[in-house]
Amino acid sequence: MRALVFERNLPRYGLARVFSSVSGSGKAVSKSPLSFQNVSPPSVDKPGWETVDVLACGICGSDLATVDAVASRYFEDIVSFPFIPGHEIVARRRNGSGDRVVIESVLSCIPRGIDPPCKYCATGDNGNCTNLFLGSIEPGLQIGYCRSSGGGFSESLCVHGSQLYSIPDDIGDLEAVIIEPTACSIHAVLTGHISRDSTVGVLGAGTLGLCVTAALRSLIDPKTVLVSAKYDFQAGLARKLGADVVCEPGSLVRTVRRLGSGFALGSVKSTDRFQNSPKSGVPKSLSEGCDVVIDCLGTSDSISTAMSITRPKGTIIMVGMPARVSVDLCPLWHREISLIGSYAYGQEDLSKVLAPGFEPPGSTYQVFTQVSRRPQPKMVRTFDLAIDLVRKSALGALVSASYPLERYIEAFEHAGESARRRGVKIALVPTRAKKQEETN
Template sequence: MREILVERSLARFAAARAASVVAGAGSGITVGPLRLADREPRALPGPDWHRVSPVLAGICGSDLATVDGASSRYFESIVSFPFVLGHEIVGTVGGGRLAGSRVVVEPVLGCVARAIEPPCPACAAGRKGACERIAFGHLKPGLQTGFCADTGGGWSDGLVAHTSQLHAVPAELSDEAAVMVEPAACAIHAALLGAVVPGERVVVLGSGTLGLATLAALRHYGQPAVVVAVAKHPVQRDLAEQLGADQVVRPEELERAVRRLTGSLGLAGGGSPSRLTGGADVVFDCVGSSSSIASSLAVVRPGGRVVLVGMPGTVRLDLAPLWQREIALVGAYAYGTEQTPDGPRSTFDLAFELVAAARLERLVSARYPLERYEEAVRHAANAGRRGAVKVVFAIGRSSSPAWRSGPPNTESVETNA
């Protein structure tokens, strides 16, 4: 069985970090801790576990951070080596009573998957993302499938998943749409955490997969008065407009655009405000870098909220504005159960709705076979610049008729990298 394995090697993580700093994002792939391995299939950890053969597996921003050795060391104790990357997975169940059905894997490994009885308070309340036992139970530590040595991950021919992690894919949904369910769930969770009140002015910083999905979620589940999206590249700009951004601006234009929009004054810097007196009500930072968090703090109004959607690491920040302007800085990780007007609903259920409603399959722009993982990772790391959004591995054969017909707007295999 083929897997893209990440091994514990400090030297190779350091090399990847160095390479990515010198040669740009994605360059860690050649010297880093990843290799394509051929291994015996894993044992099923328990009775409720199934083998899943991935059909499509997405490359996520957090995966790229691992590839480039840029992940925070915070994660060291909640992952277990060697692990297989990939947590955006649509696949086919390999055996048991679910054999042959097409599923999306909900990667969080909470108390239920870990057979911990009784479950922790968070899991008991349905907030799987906040599970307190992700390093315990009969599985090795790992916050998600894709970071745990016992489960494998999406960038492989096969992995194991607990029944509670599996969500059947409706027949009418294409594989491309299905692979977007997991990121869509993250975006919905973040959008709802932002608690946008109708009429509020919102900024979505970053127009990668998460940024665009957050935009779609905001439009679908809230009534913000104005959404300003920040996009660097032409493809991102177009998609942001299609998904409902009222104004799409380049990063360097953001402060001026927010100033105009909110009618606030500027401080210092002559005619080019270096600080605003007012700002947007809510800012969704879908990038997670020092500079993106700093510009989020710069454009949010006093008393406003900044939601960190993109995964941050160790950042250098001036927190004086956060303190003086009483800004709430909120993290938004994973998913679980959301409070909706129709009562509590699982984030994944909402994500299936959103993917279909907003046609998020259009974000899948390139597919690679596992063997060409180096190219795939480089492509994903430079997605925006190269006119792509979501890059996926196309691994197995789908059991769904929708797959065979192929989605309309993706190249079947990217050959010209």
């Protein structure tokens, strides 16, 4: 089986870090510890586990961070080398049914065969599982970081039946790649901090930003959704997905001020004659601001910006994966802003879905184990909401390009600059899977 394998190789890791910081994200793949190899297919001989064939797998921001060697070292103990990355997986089951499925890739207590499960898994919040390094398989927070299961950037992998969700026929293989990031977005939107009269700022209009926008509009429908988009085509997509106001990052602070009519604080009293350097026109922070800001970028800049446009006692939700950042937290302290994280998915409380006329979708949740964790009444699996949202908002269109697995270097390069090339989500497709499709 051919797959992209990420090994523990410190020299190459360092090299990738240097190269990616110089030449840009996605450009250092050939220097990184990632390589295209022929490996024996993973097999997990444990109850509930089965092998599926990969149809497509999206390149996530965290995958890019991994090959750029800028990912946080926090993960060191909850991954197991060498692993096959890729967790936005669309696959086909081998059990004869030939069902197409998306995979909820978190490797929580249930796939790990831990019984009784931790208290988070017991209530269905498996994204918060505390046992990511225990159980019958190697450590790894998700498929794509675990040696035992294999990952999406290969021809096949092992999954636990509890991780599978059937894809309806009207969503294509490639389109289905967007379901996993949509689930992350929904999970962030349904944290319970956003009300219908909120003004919500979304920083970034890449995959996450756009999915968050769509989720906000269809699950909460708040008063104002403001998206900062760097590129025109992103702005267009954001508007289409339900943003009320879209602005360039440079004018974000002003735009938020206009919405709230507060004061802008910053270097605006100087009488320097011609302060036309790009930054001098940007007020530093606002007296009023957004009720909630969803940061889909996770950089030092984006977190600072988020703080400057959040109102006192407001909330910042971090969806984009951050690493080490350098931020002045004084505004957070002074304005009593809550900074909360949002990782992956699990189940959602339907009472937090505020959009009027919302119909909860039927479940496509597959459970093939003795530990049944069907959602409580009024609860729903995030993935079910995500599949529903992808269908309703046609988010599949956000998958802009796909590459055969062996052209992974190009694919990562493209993913690293996808927005500049008018793209959103880039996917990898195993050649074998492609061939099969052709013969079909």
